[in-house]
Amino acid sequence: MKERFKSHIETYFPFLENNRLIIALSGGLDSVVLAFLCRHCCGFDTALAHCNFQLRGEESNRDETFVRELGAKWNLPVYVKRFDTELFAEQEGISTQMAARDLRYEWFYELMEQEDYRYLLTGHHADDNLETFIINLSRGTGLEGLTGIPPVNGNVVRPLLPFSREEIENFAREENLSWIEDSSNSETKYLRNKIRHEVIPSLKDINPTLMNNFNKTIDYIQGSAAMLDDHIRAVRSALFTKEKGMIRVPVASLKNLRPTNAYLYAFFHKYGFTEWNDVEGLLSGQTGKMVLSASHRLFRDRDFLVLQHLNDLVKEEEVTYVIREKNTRFTGPVTLSFESVDEITHTAKDVIYVDEGKLSYPLKIRKWEEGDRFEPFGLKGSKKISKYFKDEKYSLAEKERQWLLCDAQDRIVWVIGRRADNRFRVDETTSEILKIRTH
The missing domain is CATH 3.50.40.10 (Phenylalanyl-trna Synthetase, Chain B, domain 3)
Incomplete structure (x- = not known):
């Protein structure tokens, strides 16, 4: 795995060399292996960042202690932040899972800016990618929801995505690495955990080559999505014109695109629209007919559809x-x-x-x-x-x-x-x- 990981880095992430990196380290298997590979195989300039969400009592404190000791053992800087996650979730009216995610990334970005780190590395692997794929598929999604977790998103990098959890665990045992298990990961009341412990094992029993086939499929989908994005950008550039803070699109041109509803989704879904029958209805609607999203409005203006951000409306x-x-x-x-x-x-x-x-x-x-x-x-x-x-x-x-x-x-x-x-x-x-x- 060492050579495969180094080859993967050289091919897809050469920019990580000669940059200061932070590894998000929970103390779990995947993040420990990622830190080991980056530090001991690639020789990267890395530090460890750990979030204590204080949601699991002594277990949370145990995780923090483990990360501090690991950093000392490997001679790596360690940053730790404690959060009152439940209070934040209550104040924001969101789940504790969402609160933990928001708090985590907000702190990571602050830390990177304050301490001059260039990239944040996370331990997401192929099984995480498959879980995300199934979650999005079950909820209903466009093509972008099936492309999986992006390997690079801004300055967040995920080098372990091609590797399965089984590969990572086998490697950890070969290297005599220790890690800790989060007891909440075994609770199937969360959708992701239910998929992890009940759905994916069944799929692997049906097809032992599932992970290898899935990685290939994700590559194909990502390639197809990239080609589609290029086409949509070209068509959008030809049809969309900006005028006084608004975007105007000729209705006749939209009607000529086939399949029309697929193009409408590709053009307008990023603006928050979800009622696609109503959006398509604008093509045959009267002037003034309108569809609203949380952030934009789309309305018929004679021979055009006009897109406008709600913040830009005349007040x-x-x-x-x-x-x-x-x-x-x-x-x-x-x-x-x-x-x-x-x-x-x-x-x-x-x-x-x-x-x-x-x-x-x-x-x-x-x-x-x-x-x-x-x-x-x-x-x-x-x-x-x-x-x-x-x-x-x-x-x-x-x-x-x-x-x-x-x-x-x-x-x-x-x-x-x-x-x-x-x-x-x-x-x-x-x-x-x-x-x-x-x-």
């Missing part, structure tokens, strides 16, 4: 910006300039001329509200803002971005950049003309 609809009389320039969500002029000259959508005597100050800028009405310049009568938006074929995003200039009586003076209100038009009785321009 100013509850905000009103006040503009006092004689103000010559306002800079806020929109920029406006105010100028008294003698006559109407330049006309365009970005400028209006109003009878200043008809205005009530202070003016204000706000978003539209349900029930808002105005009298569009050049037309007779009033119209609801919502109807104006519909007639002008506003998209949902355009509606949300549109600002209104109103006077103190909350009369709409200007749908800014689009249409002035007829009530403030300049006529033969006007004595003061105010030119308002958006920049």
Whole structure:
């Protein structure tokens, strides 16, 4: 196993050499063997990091003592951290297993930064990989859930993934290594332990070459996933365009992809969407139809699907910006300039001329509200803002971005950049003309 491990390191992890490494050491079989191989076979510059979660009474303290003694025996630095795991789990509303995982990795990253270690090595092996595969398969997953535990994830490295627990244990006995057993690993109330002790042994009885075949299968799946990722990136690059913090995708192009639902999953699952019938329904839905995830929204905007992070949604609809009389320039969500002029000259959508005597100050800028009405310049009568938006074929995003200039009586003076209100038009009785321009 020594030569195979060294060859594995040279082929896939040559970057570990000449770097300072931390090994996450529980005191169990896999982490002890990993530490031995790294220290005594590869000669890496390593330290040991141990978490005492204080969940198993004296057993937890026994594990800590074992790690400290092992570090002293092998002349390796040892870092130990004690956690009140149950309190953290209660405060965060999560299981103790999840709490232990969060606490562990948060401390590892802090330790690496503080003590200038480059990589964290963990003892995950082929049996752990198989357990994860079965768990994901049983819960329902896409292809990425079947690719197994990644050998490298950022600066976390798992060099033992090709090796089975049986191989690791045989090696440990050959080298007369000692390790400790966590009694909680034998409890089958946890899903992973149930799979470890009941499902996988049965599979190995059925097929003694299970682990070798599984490792080959994982390699094939990872290769297929990598090719698929390259294809999806290429298609996404061709179809996705960014515009004002949003991503727009042409509906017609999505409809032409086959199988459509598989492409939709590949494009949008990382944004937290799970209701794929609803997502596919957007392709035939009306403008404004929307699907929400915990972090994003996806909606139909005429011939496009638009993806937007919820944090990027315009929040100013509850905000009103006040503009006092004689103000010559306002800079806020929109920029406006105010100028008294003698006559109407330049006309365009970005400028209006109003009878200043008809205005009530202070003016204000706000978003539209349900029930808002105005009298569009050049037309007779009033119209609801919502109807104006519909007639002008506003998209949902355009509606949300549109600002209104109103006077103190909350009369709409200007749908800014689009249409002035007829009530403030300049006529033969006007004595003061105010030119308002958006920049």
